[in-house]
Amino acid sequence: xxTLFYIAAIVVGxxxxxxxxLLYMPTEPIQxxxxxxxGYHHPLQQNMNYKDITLRTSDDVNIKxxxxxxxxxxxxxxxxxxxx
Numbered sequence: 588x589x590t591l592f593y594i595a596a597i598v599v600g601x602x603x604x605x606x607x608x609l610l611y612m613p614t615e616p617i618q619x620x621x622x623x624x625x626g627y628h629h630p631l632q633q634n635m636n637y638k639d640i641t642l643r644t645s646d647d648v649n650i651k652x653x654x655x656x657x658x659x660x661x662x663x664x665x666x667x668x669x670x671x
Contacts, residue, residue: 630653630655635655635656636655636656637653637654637655637656638653638654638656639651639652639653640652640653640654
């Protein structure tokens with residue numbers, strides 16, 4: 588039982604030590620769709636079924652994006668994505 592405790596303590600310690608490396612930190616500035624490579628400016632360029640959306644945050648900031656639907660109703664919750 589002590590061995591399991593020591594292993595758990597080491598794992599938790601390593602996670603705490605390397606936590607900044609576990610986060611996604613983009614190296615390039617945030618891009619706008621028109622700055623993407625050709626063919627990736629808009630969902631229609633990839634024949635994707637989408638809907639324009641606007642999300643309003645609690646501090647009244649509007650975030651515009653696309654809700655990209657999945658291939659079928661069965662997969663809708665698994666493959667739907669939002670790109671902003």
